[in-house]
Amino acid sequence: MSLSPNEMLNDRYEIIRTIGSGGMAEVYLAKDNFLDRLVAIKMLRDQFQNDTALLEQFRREARSTARLIHPAIINIYDVISTDEEQYIVMEYVDGINLKKLMEQRRLKLTEVLDISIRLAEGLGHAHNRNVVHCDIKPLNILLDKELNPKIADFGIAKIVSNQTMVYTNAIMGSVHYISPEQASGGKVTSLSDLYSLGVVMFEMLTGTVPFNGATAVAVAMMHVEKPIPQLSQYLEQVPEGLQEIINKAMAKNPSQRYQTAAELRRDLLNLRMQLDPDQTNLELLAGREAEAGTKEAFSKTDTVVMQPVRTSTVDPDLADTRILQGRHTAALPEKKEPRLEDEIKSALDKLGKKHEEDKQEMAVRRRINYTRLLLAITALVVLISVVARFALGGSKEVVEVPNVVNLSAMEAKTKLEALKLKVDLEEKYGDKDTKPGTVLEQSVKAGEKRKEGSLIILEVSKGAEIKGVPDVKDMSLVKATSTLEGLGFKVGKIERKYVKDARIGSVVEQSPKAAEKAPKGTEVMLVLCEGDKPVPELIGKTQTEAKALLKAVGLELGEVRVVSDANVKRDVILTCNPDAGTKLSKGDKVDITVSDGGPSSGGYIDFAIPGNKLCNVEISVRDSNGVRIVYAGKKKGGIRIRQKVEAQGNAMAILKVDGRVVEEKPL
Numbered sequence: 001m002s003l004s005p006n007e008m009l010n011d012r013y014e015i016i017r018t019i020g021s022g023g024m025a026e027v028y029l030a031k032d033n034f035l036d037r038l039v040a041i042k043m044l045r046d047q048f049q050n051d052t053a054l055l056e057q058f059r060r061e062a063r064s065t066a067r068l069i070h071p072a073i074i075n076i077y078d079v080i081s082t083d084e085e086q087y088i089v090m091e092y093v094d095g096i097n098l099k100k101l102m103e104q105r106r107l108k109l110t111e112v113l114d115i116s117i118r119l120a121e122g123l124g125h126a127h128n129r130n131v132v133h134c135d136i137k138p139l140n141i142l143l144d145k146e147l148n149p150k151i152a153d154f155g156i157a158k159i160v161s162n163q164t165m166v167y168t169n170a171i172m173g174s175v176h177y178i179s180p181e182q183a184s185g186g187k188v189t190s191l192s193d194l195y196s197l198g199v200v201m202f203e204m205l206t207g208t209v210p211f212n213g214a215t216a217v218a219v220a221m222m223h224v225e226k227p228i229p230q231l232s233q234y235l236e237q238v239p240e241g242l243q244e245i246i247n248k249a250m251a252k253n254p255s256q257r258y259q260t261a262a263e264l265r266r267d268l269l270n271l272r273m274q275l276d277p278d279q280t281n282l283e284l285l286a287g288r289e290a291e292a293g294t295k296e297a298f299s300k301t302d303t304v305v306m307q308p309v310r311t312s313t314v315d316p317d318l319a320d321t322r323i324l325q326g327r328h329t330a331a332l333p334e335k336k337e338p339r340l341e342d343e344i345k346s347a348l349d350k351l352g353k354k355h356e357e358d359k360q361e362m363a364v365r366r367r368i369n370y371t372r373l374l375l376a377i378t379a380l381v382v383l384i385s386v387v388a389r390f391a392l393g394g395s396k397e398v399v400e401v402p403n404v405v406n407l408s409a410m411e412a413k414t415k416l417e418a419l420k421l422k423v424d425l426e427e428k429y430g431d432k433d434t435k436p437g438t439v440l441e442q443s444v445k446a447g448e449k450r451k452e453g454s455l456i457i458l459e460v461s462k463g464a465e466i467k468g469v470p471d472v473k474d475m476s477l478v479k480a481t482s483t484l485e486g487l488g489f490k491v492g493k494i495e496r497k498y499v500k501d502a503r504i505g506s507v508v509e510q511s512p513k514a515a516e517k518a519p520k521g522t523e524v525m526l527v528l529c530e531g532d533k534p535v536p537e538l539i540g541k542t543q544t545e546a547k548a549l550l551k552a553v554g555l556e557l558g559e560v561r562v563v564s565d566a567n568v569k570r571d572v573i574l575t576c577n578p579d580a581g582t583k584l585s586k587g588d589k590v591d592i593t594v595s596d597g598g599p600s601s602g603g604y605i606d607f608a609i610p611g612n613k614l615c616n617v618e619i620s621v622r623d624s625n626g627v628r629i630v631y632a633g634k635k636k637g638g639i640r641i642r643q644k645v646e647a648q649g650n651a652m653a654i655l656k657v658d659g660r661v662v663e664e665k666p667l
Contacts, residue, residue, distance in 0.1 A: 003028055003043065003486060010080060010429065013041060013089060026486065029092060032077075039077060040093075042153075044086035045485050067443075068131060072122030074142065074152045082429045084465050084520020085488040093150055099138035101147075102204065109239070112204040113272040115141075115149050117265055119197055122151045124261030127190040134188055136196035137177040138203065175216045176209040180252050183220035191254040194264060198249030205242075206234035210250070224252070241271050396451045403446030404439050409460045412439045420452035430461025431521075437461065464519050471514030472507050477528060480507050484524055492523030496583075502529040504585055530583040535590055537580040538573050543594060546573055550590055558589030566598025566649030569624050597624040598649025601667045604642050607655040610662060611637030618656040621667070624649035 003026070007015045013030045019040065020027035028041045066076040078089035098115075101107070107115075119141065126133065133140075133151065140153045175183075179195035182188055202210045210229050211222035228250050231238045245267050251257040258264040399419045404412035413423045430440055443457035444450060470487055472480035481491050499508045509527035512518050536549040547557045568574060575593040578584065609617060619631040619641070631643045645653060651667040 009041065009087070010078075013039065015041070030089075032089070038092045040074075040090050042088045042090065043486075068126055068129060070122050070125040072118045072149055072151060073125065074150050078426070078428070080428050082431050082464065082520070084429065084431075084467075090152070091150070093142040093144055095142060095144040097139055098141040098143060098149065098200070098204070101143055102138060102207065106207055107204050109205070110272070110276060111147060112201065113268055113275070115143075115147065115204065116197070116201050117268045117272065118149050119151065119200075120261045120265035120268060122149075123190070123193050123197065124265065126151075127193070127261055132188060132190050133193050133196075134182075135174055135177075136193050136200060137174060138200060141200070175219045176211065178220065178223060179254075180224045181254060183223045189254065190261070191257050191259070194258050194261060195250055195254075197264070198246055201249065202229075202231075202246055205231060205246075208234070239271065239275060241267070241274075245271065396453060398449050398451055401442075401444045401446055401448050401450055401456065404442055404458065405446075407439050409437050409439060409458065412442075412458055416456055421450065422453060422455045424455060424457045425460050426457060427460050427462045429463065429465050431464060434461045434463075436463040466517050467520055469510075469512045469514060469516050469518055469522070469524060472510055472524075472526070473514070474503070475507050476505055477507070477526070480510075480526060488520035489518070490521060490523045492525045495525070495527045496530040497527060498532050498583065499529045504529055504531050531585040531588065533584050533586055533588070535576065535578055535580050535582045535584065538576045538590070538592060539580070541573050542571050543573070543592070546576075546592060554586040555584060556587060556589045558591040561591070561593045562596050563593055564598055565595040566624055568595035568597070569626070570595060570597030570648060595624070600646065600648050601651055602644075602646035603667070604644050605653045605665060605667070606640055606642050607653075607663060607665075608640050609635050609637045610657060613637050615658050617641065618659075619643050619645075620654045620656070621645050621647050621651055622654060623647040623651035623667075 003009075003015045003018075005015055005017060009015065009030070012032060012034050014033055016029045016031060016038075018026060019029045025042045025044050028043065030039050030041045031037070032039050066079055069075070074093070075091040076088060077091070080087050080089070119136075123133065123136075133153070135153060136151070140151065142150045142152055144150070177196045177199045179188070179192040180186075182192055199210060211219050211226060213219045213222060228247055231243050231246065245264070248256070248258055248267075249264060258267075397420075399421065401421070402415055402419070404415055407415070409425055413425070416423050428440070430436070430438065434440065438461045439458050440461050441459040444454070450456075465488075467487055467489075469489060470483050472483050475483065477494070484491055497508070502508050506529050507526050508529045511525045512522065533554050535555065536553060538546045538549065541549065543557070543560065550557055563574065565574065572595050573592050574595055577591045584590075605619070607619065609615070614634055614636050617631070617633055617635045618629060620627055620629045625648050630645050631641075635641055643653075645667065647667050653665045653667055654661060655663045655665075
């Protein structure tokens with residue numbers, strides 16, 4: 001889409017320059033003048049706005065994506081969805097996408113693992129909220145200066161996946177990463193994202209995608225049928241366990257894959273720690289969220305169950321018992337008259353022994369008192385945290401959020417505030433049928449439970465946007481379509497007519513005319529110039545016949561492509577480009593595709609002649625070139641006849657006896 005520098009969107013976003021372009025949308029760098037920050041704006045092309053159900057899914061997916069808050073996912077700031085325009089305002093990442101990084105240099109193994117772990121965390125966050133990306137590929141993974149990955153394009157890819165997929169060169173960028181179930185038209189689930197992530201990991205490790213071919217169809221079939229290439233074909237050393245991770249992530253059968261992103265992250269993290277435990281990022285070890293499948297780092301607010309404090313001292317009661325026992329079993333002095341020296345020594349010994357016993361008993365009691373103090377402090381901290389939690393939020397009532405969509409902003413605000421809910425209003429353009437000031441969407445769905453004081457964001461319509469129709473005369477259809485869609489208009493009915501001196505295929509008329517004002521989303525009717533030499537009907541004709549027919553109307557035979565078709569005679573035309581009836585200028589060329597009649601076959605064929613009488617025998621061959629007789633004569637019944645034959649494509653040998661078909665054999 002084509003937005004000009006300095007052009008304003010929503011009276012807020014000032015376009016700076018184009019930073020990306022794809023088959024579905026244009027991406028612009030813009031400045032949010034309200035918050036004074038750089039943002040990225042993805043503007044959806046209008047060919048995706050012709051289906052009401054498709055538009056509703058885009059709005060639902062975009063709203064769902066806006067609620068994904070994770071460091072590995074691009075933040076969504078605003079979603080604009082009207083009849084005239086569909087665009088998303090998102091976080092701007094100052095860096096490059098993963099595809100460009102891989103083109104610049106080969107990634108280190110540790111870099112691959114670090115990036116993959118964070119991508120698994122981001123996908124796990126989305127999958128836990130029932131959001132499936134459907135288009136995981138390097139172009140949709142942005143990297144900042146520190147190589148922190150951020151997944152982009154959530155939700156939009158889901159729209160394409162629900163349409164009939166046509167395998168052309170236009171989707172070659174995605175077909176290399178689609179899962180077998182996507183390639184075969186099966187159900188897309190969160191496991192499809194894990195397969196695509198496995199392909200991305202393979203490419204980061206080897207520098208190439210696992211499956212590649214000349215056409216998108218060929219690549220898609222490889223995902224379904226071909227085995228996963230071995231990393232050892234590309235790497236000199238493959239760490240133990242790495243191939244097993246790739247094999248499980250890219251299993252053909254979804255039931256044999258990792259069943260959650262958390263499982264994949266766990267194996268990647270284990271391998272990362274085995275390779276270089278000292279350099280493993282602490283952030284990876286802790287995990288960005290509990291959803292990632294690993295326990296969060298210890299928090300000061302966590303409840304901790306403590307084991308009883310163990311002490312190396314003895315129980316004081318037991319100590320007293322032992323002291324008493326020691327006193328009881330002490331040796332008694334011999335019964336003799338004590339001497340003065342002995343009495344003094346005995347008194348000193350008893351005094352010293354008593355002093356030592358008192359010291360031991362005091363130490364035991366001191367340690368026990370310290371342990372009791374620690375337990376008391378712990379209990380007090382737990383009690384304070386419980387009381388604080390109750391005082392700060394535990395006493396708030398839980399209310400059911402009502403439905404306020406299609407109400408006026410004032411009515412909705414009054415209704416929500418009556419339930420003690422906080423309300424914030426965000427304006428955006430609505431469609432032409434929506435009255436300005438009407439609530440288009442609410443951040444919390446009706447029926448969900450929230451505590452009093454919770455914030456509810458309401459998206460309020462500010463009416464439809466009116467713009468000037470651009471001048472697309474003399475442009476090709478492709479350029480005219482891009483110009484119109486870039487300003488929010490649609491290509492309507494297309495007519496053709498011959499205009500002398502005008503370039504074939506260019507726009508010669510448009511309605512509404514250039515500079516006329518119209519609501520965004522208006523269909524613009526185009527008239528294209530065509531030639532005056534119609535292409536004749538060539539399908540079913542031979543090359544010689546086609547050349548003569550073209551020459552008769554002033555045209556020439558162009559490229560001749562031969563394909564194998566066993567059901568069509570050799571040299572017969574299967575397709576032509578342009579189609580019959582298309583008007584061209586004198587001397588223009590028409591390309592054709594002809595059949596080669598299929599692969600040739602030949603050899604000997606045996607038939608048994610029935611009966612025992614002399615009869616008329618005929619052997620014929622039916623193939624892509626028609627029916628022809630290869631033998632005719634008289635033979636006596638009861639014998640076998642052997643005949644050499646040659647054929648083209650799917651062929652059948654036929655035996656007739658006295659004019660009646662007796663037997664048919666394929667060649």
